[in-house]
Amino acid sequence: MKLITTSIRDVAILEPNVFGDARGFFFESFNEREFMALTGAKDIRFVQDNHSRSARNVLRGLHYQIQQPQGKLVRVVAGEVFDVAVDIRKSSPTFGKWVGATLSADNKRQMWVPPGFAHGFIVTSDSAEFLYKTTDYWAPGYERCIAWNDPAIGIDWPPGIEPVLSEKDRNGKRLAEAEVFA
Template identity: 75%
Template sequence: MNIVRTPIADLLVLEPRVFGDERGFFVESYNERRFQEAIGAPEAVRFVQDNHSRSSRNVLRGLHYQVRQPQGKLVRVVAGEVFDVAVDLRRSSPTFGKWFGTILSAENKRQMWVPAGFAHGFVVTGESADFLYKTTDYWAPEYERSIAWNDPAIGIEWPLSGAPVLSEKDRKGTLLADAEVYE
């Protein structure tokens, strides 16, 4: 597995080894030992929930996080392509409010490790995408928050081809200046 460090501490892109031939391919999508080594965790990160979403072109989901029961997420795409984004919400971090984005696709098989303390979102850049992610804590809707996807203070450069398709919750996202964040 190749580990790509991003400009934001603790946020990583993981590039698994792909073994392919005329029959197809094999990829180890998760190996606990290698993952723990990659993220440099002093204690094991424990995943408790797997999620799978399917979305069509220009669906933008996010920027989501939980103020209690914060979730670390290991995210990947198994069909289609998305532009995946994480925003640092750790007030004590030198990169507080900064974002990083990358293309995740079925073709490149890349994954992103989004630790607790970040907001996360993505936009579908192809016809559709199947998005899978493991979480380190359970979904708790009462603690879920949404940062405005288009907050000018963050300035994410979403690769949109037209207006984004948003949920009601995401249409009402909070500006970072007014959001509950982590210390």
């Protein structure tokens, strides 16, 4: 597996070694030892796997849990998304900064989004199936949402897309008004 660093030190892109031939392909999508060594993440334990399917232009995010924060290891197994992590740790030198990457079934890349980050994605293919491992359980009472289009964050979403949003995502708070991590 290869580590691709991002402009935010704690967020990483992981690119697997893919072995293919005329029959298809094989790759190791997760190896705890290698994940820890590449990301420097300590004491990470994944407790839940999630799978979502979304149509073109569906934007999900920017989501996080203010208590029971979740680290997420995310990947796409069908289609393509533009995936985003926003640092919402007030004490961090990269507070309010974002990182984005294209994740697809073709490139097989994964993004590590540590606890303390808001996360979101937009589907850029006809549909996409999105898988992610989390480091803590879903806790609906602690769910929060930051506005996907907050100008203070300034995410450069792919051009020409009119996002399809849930009510929760339409009502996301601006970063300046949101509960964030210390």
